[in-house]
Amino acid sequence: MTYTLRFAAIGLDHRHIFHMVGELIAQGAVCAGYCPLTSDPRVLDGFRERFPDLAPVSRDALFDDPSIDVVVSAAIPRDRPEIAIRAMRAGKDVMVDKPGATTLDQVEAIEQVATETGRIFSICFSERFVVRACEAASRLVATGEIGRVVQTVGLGPHRLNRAIRPAWFFERAAHGGILVDIASHQIDQFLFYTGARDAEIVSSAVANHALPDIPDFEDYGEILLRSASASGFIRVDWFTPDGLDAWGDGRLVILGTDGYIELRKYIDIAGRPGGDHLFLANASGTRHIDAGHEPLTYFRNFLADVRDRTATAMPDGHALTVTRLALKAQGSAARIVRAGA
Numbered sequence: 001m002t003y004t005l006r007f008a009a010i011g012l013d014h015r016h017i018f019h020m021v022g023e024l025i026a027q028g029a030v031c032a033g034y035c036p037l038t039s040d041p042r043v044l045d046g047f048r049e050r051f052p053d054l055a056p057v058s059r060d061a062l063f064d065d066p067s068i069d070v071v072v073s074a075a076i077p078r079d080r081p082e083i084a085i086r087a088m089r090a091g092k093d094v095m096v097d098k099p100g101a102t103t104l105d106q107v108e109a110i111e112q113v114a115t116e117t118g119r120i121f122s123i124c125f126s127e128r129f130v131v132r133a134c135e136a137a138s139r140l141v142a143t144g145e146i147g148r149v150v151q152t153v154g155l156g157p158h159r160l161n162r163a164i165r166p167a168w169f170f171e172r173a174a175h176g177g178i179l180v181d182i183a184s185h186q187i188d189q190f191l192f193y194t195g196a197r198d199a200e201i202v203s204s205a206v207a208n209h210a211l212p213d214i215p216d217f218e219d220y221g222e223i224l225l226r227s228a229s230a231s232g233f234i235r236v237d238w239f240t241p242d243g244l245d246a247w248g249d250g251r252l253v254i255l256g257t258d259g260y261i262e263l264r265k266y267i268d269i270a271g272r273p274g275g276d277h278l279f280l281a282n283a284s285g286t287r288h289i290d291a292g293h294e295p296l297t298y299f300r301n302f303l304a305d306v307r308d309r310t311a312t313a314m315p316d317g318h319a320l321t322v323t324r325l326a327l328k329a330q331g332s333a334a335r336i337v338r339a340g341a
Contacts, residue, residue, distance in 0.1 A: 007031055011076075016124070019124075035056070036056040037059065071092050077102050084096055087119075088117045099181055100123045100319055101323050111320050128185065129298035135291065136276075137263055137291075146254065146259035150256065150257060153232070154185070156183065157240045177330040179218075179330040182221070183223055184326040186234040188322045201223060206220065206330070206333045249269055261280050
């Protein structure tokens, strides 16, 4: 008989907590409760609406409960390492929203505690793990449909929704900068689809093109990165127009030696309805694949890893490697100056 895992939600500051909790429940885990402390009451309201049967529990009680196996968190990014470290020291595995940390010192602290305790520290990279087209692409790459992957182009545009963002959203120290906050998704995808364990940041840049009243904020970022056998380009921004019927036209192009794949994750602009569109071109021709029914595997694999002490959801160290690369890109980024500034 399979042991039913129990988890707690601590850190309800970003809406990504919705799919983290929902997908774990869908995979058979039991939510033992959530800490209602939040910097954004709208997130708490949305959480209660989606999960009306879950009970609010004090943070200390959740950490101290020995029956809880896992803590999930979408706290303010700068606070996630402290929550993760306390959870691991309490004997619990951890799943956090991206980014997993906002400084390199935090990364080192997480790695040290994970090593000392033997606990799992995982980051839910939602732009891969909650996108069914990404699951389909991983299967096609694994079966050799496009040959050896040599390059990726990852685009991560987002809608700003300035009026409803909490104050910390505009504080660089709170989220780490645009390359840490968003581009960690695309770094994760580059490493995964190329099969690289690590990479170097060749160049990076950030800019504030449209919000001069918040000079420390960045609304545009780019990275060129390279491994021993592949290269990648990343562009992230906060420029999704209000007229687009999605929060962002996220795309990924995976170039192989025998073909390529393009993912239009959330919308096929002026094309087919819905999301999870995959386009494949190889020696056999071209085709469109509706990946909307592809099963998600991360949450199932994560729970299996907790039970079996394995690393099937992501390789050991992957989450922190991605975080380090994002922080290095942010730290070395050139700043593009707005015209006329």
